[in-house]
Amino acid sequence: MKVLIAAKNEGWDAMVSDRFGRAPGFSVYDSDTQKLTWHSNADNLQAEHGVGIQAAQIAASHKAEVVITGGNFGPKASEVLQKTGARLIDYAGNITVKESIEKYIG
Amino acid sequence: MQIAIASGKGGTGKTTLSVNLATLLSQQISEDITILLADMDVEEPNSGLFLKGELLRSEVKYRMVADWDEKRCTFCERCANICEFNAIAYLGISVMVFPELCHSCYACSDLCPEDALPMIPRRMGETKEYRLTDRLYFMESRLDIGVEQATPLIEQSRKHIEESSTENTIVIIDAPPGTSCPVIEAVKDADIVLLVTEPTPFGLHDLTLAVDTMQELKKPIAVVINKYGIGNRDVEKYCADKQIPVIGKIPNLKEAAMMYSKGEILVDSIPEIRKEIANIYQNIIKLTKSNQ
Amino acid sequence: MKEIVVLSGKGGTGKTSITASFAALGAKQMVLADCDVDAADMHLLTAPETILTEDFYSGKEAFIKTEGCVHCYKCIKACHFDAISVINGDFVVDPMECEGCSYCFHVCPTRTIEMNSRLAGKFYVSKTRFGNTLVHARLGIAADNSGKLVTKVREEAKKIASDQQSEYILVDASPGIGCPVVASLTGAHFVVLVTEPTVSGIHDLERVYEVIEKLKIKTGCIINKVDINKEMANKTKDFLKEKGIPLLGELPYDHQFTKAITIGKTVVEYDDDIIKALIENSWKKVKDLVDKI
Numbered sequence: 084m085k086v087l088i089a090a091k092n093e094g095w096d097a098m099v100s101d102r103f104g105r106a107p108g109f110s111v112y113d114s115d116t117q118k119l120t121w122h123s124n125a126d127n128l129q130a131e132h133g134v135g136i137q138a139a140q141i142a143a144s145h146k147a148e149v150v151i152t153g154g155n156f157g158p159k160a161s162e163v164l165q166k167t168g169a170r171l172i173d174y175a176g177n178i179t180v181k182e183s184i185e186k187y188i189g
Numbered sequence: 190m191q192i193a194i195a196s197g198k199g200g201t202g203k204t205t206l207s208v209n210l211a212t213l214l215s216q217q218i219s220e221d222i223t224i225l226l227a228d229m230d231v232e233e234p235n236s237g238l239f240l241k242g243e244l245l246r247s248e249v250k251y252r253m254v255a256d257w258d259e260k261r262c263t264f265c266e267r268c269a270n271i272c273e274f275n276a277i278a279y280l281g282i283s284v285m286v287f288p289e290l291c292h293s294c295y296a297c298s299d300l301c302p303e304d305a306l307p308m309i310p311r312r313m314g315e316t317k318e319y320r321l322t323d324r325l326y327f328m329e330s331r332l333d334i335g336v337e338q339a340t341p342l343i344e345q346s347r348k349h350i351e352e353s354s355t356e357n358t359i360v361i362i363d364a365p366p367g368t369s370c371p372v373i374e375a376v377k378d379a380d381i382v383l384l385v386t387e388p389t390p391f392g393l394h395d396l397t398l399a400v401d402t403m404q405e406l407k408k409p410i411a412v413v414i415n416k417y418g419i420g421n422r423d424v425e426k427y428c429a430d431k432q433i434p435v436i437g438k439i440p441n442l443k444e445a446a447m448m449y450s451k452g453e454i455l456v457d458s459i460p461e462i463r464k465e466i467a468n469i470y471q472n473i474i475k476l477t478k479s480n481q
Numbered sequence: 482m483k484e485i486v487v488l489s490g491k492g493g494t495g496k497t498s499i500t501a502s503f504a505a506l507g508a509k510q511m512v513l514a515d516c517d518v519d520a521a522d523m524h525l526l527t528a529p530e531t532i533l534t535e536d537f538y539s540g541k542e543a544f545i546k547t548e549g550c551v552h553c554y555k556c557i558k559a560c561h562f563d564a565i566s567v568i569n570g571d572f573v574v575d576p577m578e579c580e581g582c583s584y585c586f587h588v589c590p591t592r593t594i595e596m597n598s599r600l601a602g603k604f605y606v607s608k609t610r611f612g613n614t615l616v617h618a619r620l621g622i623a624a625d626n627s628g629k630l631v632t633k634v635r636e637e638a639k640k641i642a643s644d645q646q647s648e649y650i651l652v653d654a655s656p657g658i659g660c661p662v663v664a665s666l667t668g669a670h671f672v673v674l675v676t677e678p679t680v681s682g683i684h685d686l687e688r689v690y691e692v693i694e695k696l697k698i699k700t701g702c703i704i705n706k707v708d709i710n711k712e713m714a715n716k717t718k719d720f721l722k723e724k725g726i727p728l729l730g731e732l733p734y735d736h737q738f739t740k741a742i743t744i745g746k747t748v749v750e751y752d753d754d755i756i757k758a759l760i761e762n763s764w765k766k767v768k769d770l771v772d773k774i
Contacts (some may be wrong), residue, residue, distance in 0.1 A: 129538075130626065131289065131628070132275055132291050132473070132629070133274060136287060138276045141279075143280040144281070146281075150301060155668075157667075161277045162285070163280065163285055197520050198520045199492010199493055200491060200492035201493060204681065232658050232659050233491060233657060233658070233681075233685045233688065235491070235492055235680075235684060235685070238680045239680075251601055273541060273581055293561065294562070294584050295559075295584065295602075296582050298560075300584075300588075314765055332658070333657060333661070334688065334691045334695075335695065337628075337659050337663060338659070339657075353682070362547055365507070365657075366520070366656070366657075367493050368520075368625055369519055369624055370624075371659075389743055390742055390743060390745065391497065391522045391742060394520075399522065405622045406577075409522055410735050419736065419739045420742070420744050446706075446734070447709060449679060449681075450679035450682075450709050450710035451676060451679075452679075452680035452681075470502070475542055
């Protein structure tokens, strides 16, 4: 299973981002390999509109089954993510990427 | 002739001038001329609150947006890569189009190798036309709540006016406030743009922005100072410096504010204001003649 | 940290005067964000000293190089905005008309069209004369869609507020119901509506409240120039009651507002009597409601 976490920076100890569409990047956790890969969102930050849609597309392209953010998803991002069937966790709290996986995935 | 009435800042008296100028002209001008007042402040159309007339026609306005055809799609992802407005989400097994983000550029639709993104009409608002007297007509365009792009509705309204007016029509446009795309679209066909301001530092600051915009568009402009008597004289000084004609000074009267609050026409009952608005029209004639 | 947005459907209701007064009263607790980027006036009352200026780019615009163009007209046929014309034999893009959709770029057989980022305005961070930070911006002429600039101003204000551990962000929003308004509101904690008792005022209040209702944000309302029309004032209050919107204050039609603006002051600094007391009371009510969220 893959989990996509909106994060302020790369790595296990980075904080979960309270923005989704405009998060600095996304950490993708693969429960099979237990590895974390980083996907920068820098291109998306410049966009005028539809950043939530773009971010949700990133989640879809990784086939993420769970998506985590520290804030809320925004209406358009949730619309897209619901279509992919992912489980959405919002307001995950002021925690690190590692803690978020422990807390919500176990 | 087309006269646009605009202002850098909202609440300076744009609608008051539009409505009263239209009313006065329809009462005074020679018989073969008709007046069309068009409210193009589509986000907050207020002219209609002051005018009661017979509804001639009402038309729903649409713009074309892309729509996904699941049966034709081969999931090549080209559309999502082309769209500059992030209006298309490609999900591998599905494609989603967000019509509110679509700018109707047709790029995805025309460039899709499978014709899987046909353009379909989407409602954005409504245009209504009223007859107030034999000489005075009123048109209003109103953006639906939740529609974010005002410019396409203004563009269609502008074309609508172009078609329905003749050389014997004086068109008065109540433009949206500000200096961005909506106002630029609204004043495109205008022969002259009247910038309404108030003699305060806010009024002056927003006037300078509006002047810069109109000069960039190379539109002939003139300034009308509303609520004349409050604030200071900096607006007049600025206009003198920039050689912008000040063609009217509408006095600040509590009586006028009271009548405005009830949605009443000022030129019918306040002689001072009637005189000043007539004067403004005479000045417009003089200016447009000298511009020609 | 709570974000409070001051909003009015109609222009000229006194929104900026009231926002600046709140800013004067609660300066130490807040960061200010002027999101009325089309007609940003907050700096006229807060006399800020600019700390940072940044160019702001948004969207794209097409540019056709003269060299390489084979005059095939494909770009002109593609463009749905009539932005490309032939001037003295050269194909030229009118940046005022170009939407930045890149359609021409995709159909150009000789790759002669560039898509460049569009300079859409300027963005500033300043220190006001009250000692707090003001984030503001100025939209370029004919720039489209101030929504992104509004978002940028709010985000920068949020960053600064979190660094300074401010209690509030006070946002002066642009009027209307379109994209800049939605951009000013999304995700905010509380909206202070400013209205006036006129037919236009009520009409625009009802429209803008529909937008707020959709975004489900808690709201209160100040009626300015309340004595200008008693009947309309009552109508406004009926509307507020029906929608369950708390009345945060009623301010009289008073020349003190204009007099204060004329000398570059907020009305609470100019008047030390009734108006000041009324606005102080409104600010207190706003804080009480916001602190409960």
